[in-house]
Amino acid sequence: MSIEKSYLDRNLALDLARVSEVAALASYALIGRGDEKAADQAAVTAMRDELNTLDIDGTVVIGEGERDEAPMLFIGEKVGTKKGPKVDIALDPLEGTTITAHGSNNALTVIAFAEDGGFLHAPDVYMDKIAVGLGLPKGVVDIDASPAENLKNLGKAKKMDVSDLTVCILDRPRHKELIANVRQAGARIMLIGDGDVAGIMSTSTPDSGVDLYLGSGGAPEGVLAAAALQCIGGQMQGRLLFRNDDEKGRAAKAGITDLNRKYDKDDLAHGDVMFAATGVTNGNVVKGVRMFPGGAMTNTIVMRSKSGTVRWIETRHNFAIKKLPCCK
Numbered sequence: 505m506s507i508e509k510s511y512l513d514r515n516l517a518l519d520l521a522r523v524s525e526v527a528a529l530a531s532y533a534l535i536g537r538g539d540e541k542a543a544d545q546a547a548v549t550a551m552r553d554e555l556n557t558l559d560i561d562g563t564v565v566i567g568e569g570e571r572d573e574a575p576m577l578f579i580g581e582k583v584g585t586k587k588g589p590k591v592d593i594a595l596d597p598l599e600g601t602t603i604t605a606h607g608s609n610n611a612l613t614v615i616a617f618a619e620d621g622g623f624l625h626a627p628d629v630y631m632d633k634i635a636v637g638l639g640l641p642k643g644v645v646d647i648d649a650s651p652a653e654n655l656k657n658l659g660k661a662k663k664m665d666v667s668d669l670t671v672c673i674l675d676r677p678r679h680k681e682l683i684a685n686v687r688q689a690g691a692r693i694m695l696i697g698d699g700d701v702a703g704i705m706s707t708s709t710p711d712s713g714v715d716l717y718l719g720s721g722g723a724p725e726g727v728l729a730a731a732a733l734q735c736i737g738g739q740m741q742g743r744l745l746f747r748n749d750d751e752k753g754r755a756a757k758a759g760i761t762d763l764n765r766k767y768d769k770d771d772l773a774h775g776d777v778m779f780a781a782t783g784v785t786n787g788n789v790v791k792g793v794r795m796f797p798g799g800a801m802t803n804t805i806v807m808r809s810k811s812g813t814v815r816w817i818e819t820r821h822n823f824a825i826k827k828l829p830c831c832k
Contacts, residue, residue: 517806519558520615520780521817525802527551527597527613528782529821532793532800535785536607543604547597547613548577555593560584565623566594566724579625590620594728594773600699603785610702610787615780616731622775623727624767627754630745631723633700636716637708638737647741647766651682651718652689658716666690669715672703679719686718701781704729705789708738712788720745730772732779735807736814740769777809790816799823 530550534543548568555562562584568576577583577595584591593615598604600611616623634647636658644661645654651671659666667690673679675695686693694714696703700721706714726742733740743766746752755763765771782804783790791803804817 516617516778517780517808517815517817520617520778521782521804521806521819523551523554523558524613524615524780524782524804525819525821526554528784528793528802529800531598531604531611531613531784532795535604535611538605540601540605544576544598544601551595551597551613551615552577552583555583556585558584559588560617561586561588561590562593562617563590564595565592565625566596566727568597592618592620592623594618594623594724594731596701596725596728598784599701599725599728599781600784603698606697607785608697609785610696610699610789611784611792612699612702612781612787612790613784614701614728616728616773617778618731618773619775622773622777623731624772625758625760626723626727626772627744627751627758627760629723629751629754630720630747631726631742632720632745633704633726633729633740633742634716634718635704635707635729635733635740636738637714640739642739645716645739645741647743651685651691654716654718655686655689655691662715664715667692670694670713671716671718672696672706672714673717673719674698674700674703674721676719682719691716699787701725701729701732702787702789704738704740705732705736705781708733708736709789714788727772728779730769731777732781732807733769734773734777734809735779735812737812738769740772742767742772775809778807780804780806 527547530546564581567579595615603611670692672694704717706712783792785792794801806815
């Protein structure tokens, strides 16, 4: 039985939104408090509790580590009531723990569902990534091309000068050479401190100002970003990066044999995919949590690949009726 016939035809969009919303609300109290672990744990607990109310037989395939690292939402963990269809789940209960702890922009809670086998079981290693938005010729950029070549081709496709293109890159010492090469090619750079899922989504988000995403980040986040682009549109490629034999062993355990494979978006996430992200702090994709006396507002983006629908859901939470994790 496919998810299409058994569950996604129901109002799963609201279910996904509710899961990401409660995690965002739980994280809210930790914004700017300097405690990354506490913020992450609050989101994890809230997300797990809400997932376990859904009528699904869910398996976390992109999560926060192996089973012995519980109470995080670990890889292989079963969630849901077990009364519904089998679904694979990719999630990051708080994408941007440092962002949240510092009170900076673009912290999200992120979750995606796919049919059984719909996500690459990516090991917890780095992934080199490149992404562009929707409406561009297939193959306009390539992970094996130089930044200068990719920018030239992208500028031509968008009918823009390279000097008018903006490249989003994680601000990391490992990207020093990449940043220098992009600047030498003449493009602008938007450096972000964390949150490459939001960075990649920005390439397909109206008014974000981001034309290209480049650089390495977590492979699990790469799968989540690909899930989003399957729904919202855009192109992405990734290649796993290994620093030692232990990381290569993680790949082997996940069933990956070609360590140099170039993955495209469809390799990372395919089939009927649904994706939701709620803002914890304000960002390019969604607004952050806004508190008011007796309640809060959340802003969530919910997308589905099969229908191509993209919904922005603004929700008013009334704490007098229902207590939520942030306000018990």
